[in-house]
Amino acid sequence: MDLALWIASGALALVFAASGTAKLVMSRQRMLDTGQTGIAPFPMHVVRLTAASELLAAVGLFAPWLTDTARVLTPLAAVGLIVVMCGAAVSHASLREPKAVAENLALLLTAAFVAAGRFAALG
Numbered sequence: 001m002d003l004a005l006w007i008a009s010g011a012l013a014l015v016f017a018a019s020g021t022a023k024l025v026m027s028r029q030r031m032l033d034t035g036q037t038g039i040a041p042f043p044m045h046v047v048r049l050t051a052a053s054e055l056l057a058a059v060g061l062f063a064p065w066l067t068d069t070a071r072v073l074t075p076l077a078a079v080g081l082i083v084v085m086c087g088a089a090v091s092h093a094s095l096r097e098p099k100a101v102a103e104n105l106a107l108l109l110t111a112a113f114v115a116a117g118r119f120a121a122l123g
């Protein structure tokens with residue numbers, strides 16, 4: 001089970017590190033051109049705040065558990081990603097993009113798996 005949690009955490013960290021970096025450095029038009037259409041309904045300050053949250057969550061999925069310091073931050077990072085994916089799924093649904101909604105739900109379920117597993121391991 002622990003190996004599956006590390007693999008899921010790693011996959012989430014890679015996805016959200018890439019997504020957060022893109023949202024932090026790209027212009028609105030560049031993001032839309034590269035397929036990040038879910039940002040369309042939101043002002044750029046919200047997109048940039050989401051980017052920072054995704055980057056912090058990517059670190060939070062690993063650092064606390066690896067260092068055995070404030071381990072509760074790892075499942076909380078996963079919960080934060082669940083919230084982000086709920087917003088993304090709603091955004092993509094409003095844009096009538098079912099494939100993107102399915103991808104958001106897959107990431108949400110992966111984050112839920114990590115959150116549940118790491119909360120359970122806390123005791």
